[in-house]
Amino acid sequence: MIMNSIYGIEILSAGVFVKFVLPAIIIACVAGVLAFFLAYLGTKMAVEHDARIDDVRRHLSGANCGGCGYPGCDAFAEALVKGETTLAKCNATSKQGKENIAKILNLTLEKSKNTVAVVHCNGGNSCKNKYDYQGYGDCVSAEILAGGNKACEMGCMGLGSCVAACKYNAISVSKDRAVAKVDYAHCTSCGACVSTCPKHIIGRIPTDAVVYVACSNLCRGKEVMGVCEKGCIACGRCEKNCPTQAIKLSNNLAVIDYDKCIKCGNCMEVCPRKCILPFPKERPLIAEYDPKVSSGAGK
Numbered sequence: 001m002i003m004n005s006i007y008g009i010e011i012l013s014a015g016v017f018v019k020f021v022l023p024a025i026i027i028a029c030v031a032g033v034l035a036f037f038l039a040y041l042g043t044k045m046a047v048e049h050d051a052r053i054d055d056v057r058r059h060l061s062g063a064n065c066g067g068c069g070y071p072g073c074d075a076f077a078e079a080l081v082k083g084e085t086t087l088a089k090c091n092a093t094s095k096q097g098k099e100n101i102a103k104i105l106n107l108t109l110e111k112s113k114n115t116v117a118v119v120h121c122n123g124g125n126s127c128k129n130k131y132d133y134q135g136y137g138d139c140v141s142a143e144i145l146a147g148g149n150k151a152c153e154m155g156c157m158g159l160g161s162c163v164a165a166c167k168y169n170a171i172s173v174s175k176d177r178a179v180a181k182v183d184y185a186h187c188t189s190c191g192a193c194v195s196t197c198p199k200h201i202i203g204r205i206p207t208d209a210v211v212y213v214a215c216s217n218l219c220r221g222k223e224v225m226g227v228c229e230k231g232c233i234a235c236g237r238c239e240k241n242c243p244t245q246a247i248k249l250s251n252n253l254a255v256i257d258y259d260k261c262i263k264c265g266n267c268m269e270v271c272p273r274k275c276i277l278p279f280p281k282e283r284p285l286i287a288e289y290d291p292k293v294s295s296g297a298g299k
Contacts, residue, residue, distance in 0.1 A: 052081050052104055059100040061092040065167045067191030080105065088112060091189035091204075115189045115204040117171070117182050121156040122214035122275055124179030126229040128152075138164070143198035151227035154199055154216035156180050162193035162202060184280060205279070210263040211256065215275040218251045232275045238267035 057077040064072040068089040070079060079085040080101065087098050088110055102109040128151040133142050139161035142148045148157045158178040162171050170186035171193050173179065180202070182193075194202045201216040213232065217224050221233030234252040239245075246260035247267050254267070254276065268276045 050081050053077050055104050056080055056101050059093070059097040059104075060090065061094070061097065061188075063092045063167050063188070063190060065092055065188075065190040065192045066165070067091060067195065069191075069195065086110070089191075091115065091191060114207045116184050116187045116207050117189055117191075117193055117202055118205050118212045118214075118279070119156060119162075119171075119180045119182060120201045120203055120212070120214060120216045121154065121179060121199075122230045122277060123150070123152055123155045123228045124158055124174065124177040126177075127155045127231075128227050133157075133159075140196070140198050148199070152217055152224075152231060154201055154218070155228065156199065156201060161196050161198065165192040165196035167192065205256075206258050209256075209258055209261070209279045210265060211261075211268045211276050212279055213254050213256060213275065214277045215253065215273075218253055220252055224252075230273055230275050233273060235272060237270045237272065238276060241266045241270045 057073060060073045060077060062073055066072065068076045068085065070076040070085070076085065076090060080087065087101060087107065098109060101107070129149050130146065130151050131149050133145070133149040135141060135145065137159050139148070139157045139159040142157050142159055147153060148155070150157055156179045158173045158180060160173050162180050163173060167190070168186045168188055170183045170188070171180055172183065174181050189204055194204065199216070205212050215230070215232040217228070217231045221235065224231040224233050232253050234249050236249055238247045238254050239249055243264065243266070244260045244262050246258070246262070247254055247256045249255070265278070268278060
């Protein structure tokens with residue numbers, strides 16, 4: 001009787017071992033082998049990380065605005081280290097930040113003028129519409145439908161794609177005139193609005209400029225007059241009255257060479273269409289981006 005009991009206990013123990021203990025041991029062994037194999041592969045196939053990328057990233061503005069053409073500051077920092085881009089592509093980073101990055105990468109910092117974005121269009125409500133747009137309120141979406149609702153092919157649609165792209169709240173659409181306008185006090189010239197605009201009518205000019213051409217239409221004067229009250233008609237008066245030949249007609253549009261401009265303002269005064277606009281003489285310095293202030297303002 002006792003022998004039978006002992007034999008039964010042994011069978012029960014053997015069953016427990018086979019059913020629970022043995023599978024646990026096997027799983028533990030397999031897991032150990034896989035962990036060792038993964039660790040080995042991780043060592044052999046690891047991609048070396050250049051420590052300079054982190055150093056460069058710390059000196060960038062941190063705006064992640066995309067104006068440089070990269071998804072964010074991390075991608076831009078990596079591209080800088082690899083030599084795939086230049087510091088000039090980032091306008092949001094301060095001068096000191098760029099100098100620090102140049103030292104890290106042993107680069108020669110290119111001297112360039114400070115710039116600010118401007119909208120090369122003053123049409124808005126003064127420009128005729130081809131149709132009444134009833135779709136999603138975005139310039140990029142409207143552009144898909146017959147190039148937008150404006151009769152002028154290069155006219156600002158005023159639907160705010162540039163506004164959505166700007167991380168600094170430096171551009172808005174005038175409710176009265178239905179055209180985008182830059183707030184020069186907050187613009188860092190990052191280029192996000194420039195690359196986003198489907199009409200490609202947002203550009204950069206030097207911060208010390210006094211005038212800019214608010215038109216992008218390359219059509220002949222008669223055609224321009226048929227679609228917009230404020231478009232450049234290539235009359236040539238600005239060119240004839242410029243003492244330094246700083247403004248010339250190119251493809252039926254006035255273009256300013258700011259290196260030659262002496263800031264006399266003659267072109268603005270003689271323009272019959274008033275499409276050469278004054279750039280604020282007294283304006284605050286372009287504020288450097290502060291992530292803390294930006295995040296606090298958004299709350």
